[in-house]
Amino acid sequence: xxxxxxxxxxxxxxxxxxxxxxxxxxxxxxxxxxxxxxxxxxxxxxxxxxxxxxxxxxxxxxxxxxxxxxxxxxxxxxxxxxxxxxxxxxxxxxxxxxxxxxxxxxxxxxxxxxxxxxxxxxxxxxxxxxxxxxxxxxxxxxxxxxxxxxxxxxxxxxxxxxxxxxxxxxxxxxxxx
Numbered sequence: 001x002x003x004x005x006x007x008x009x010x011x012x013x014x015x016x017x018x019x020x021x022x023x024x025x026x027x028x029x030x031x032x033x034x035x036x037x038x039x040x041x042x043x044x045x046x047x048x049x050x051x052x053x054x055x056x057x058x059x060x061x062x063x064x065x066x067x068x069x070x071x072x073x074x075x076x077x078x079x080x081x082x083x084x085x086x087x088x089x090x091x092x093x094x095x096x097x098x099x100x101x102x103x104x105x106x107x108x109x110x111x112x113x114x115x116x117x118x119x120x121x122x123x124x125x126x127x128x129x130x131x132x133x134x135x136x137x138x139x140x141x142x143x144x145x146x147x148x149x150x151x152x153x154x155x156x157x158x159x160x161x162x163x164x165x166x167x168x169x170x171x172x173x174x175x176x177x
Contacts, residue, residue: 060141062149067129068137075157075169077137078129081146084159086169087111087129093173095122112167112174114159116147120167120176 069076077086087110095109102108102124111123137143137152144150147162156170168175 060138062142062144063137064145065135065137065143066145067131067134068143068150068152069131069134070152070157071136071139073132073136074171076128076130076134077143077150077157077159079143079145079148079150079159081116081148083113083115084145084148084150085111085113085123085129086150086157086159086167087123088169088171089130091171091174095174099124112169112176114148114161114165114167116161117163117165118161119165120159 066080067076067078074089075086076089077084079085098104098108106124106126108124109122110125110128112120113123114120137150139152139154142149142151148159150157150159156168156172158166158168160166164177166177
């Protein structure tokens with residue numbers, strides 16, 4: 001248990017650092033932090049677990065992917081029972097101005113995060129969840145972990161929590177609720 005706490009502490013410290021050279025990937029059983037240098041390192045993402053009928057409005061199966069991306073690869077998400085974070089690679093919109101609460105050394109607006117209860121907000125972090133090795137969540141399918149469900153559609157990625165908070169993220173636009 002102590003190694004997991006040590007890794008979690010290291011991840012928390014690295015998430016506040018700038019430079020964008022750290023990628024954190026959470027899979028079904030472990031958390032791995034990879035420090036990137038001139039070469040690229042990656043960790044294989046989680047695999048699917050149970051399937052069920054989608055109760056969130058999607059027409060496809062519901063799976064429990066912890067790390068996934070849109071079929072286009074433009075949006076990638078990391079979902080746990082406590083939060084979901086989705087980052088976007090290419091977008092046609094601009095995020096709100098960099099707030100004073102977010103240090104200048106880190107990025108702002110490259111993604112959106114949603115806690116298991118509460119409202120969505122833009123990400124202030126020096127890392128990314130974009131992972132080209134993550135499994136694609138097919139259009140029309142959903143990933144459900146804890147009280148959070150994300151649904152992949154050709155129009156973008158939508159995530160919501162049981163309390164009604166959520167967001168939609170696409171190349172063309174975003175919506176926070």
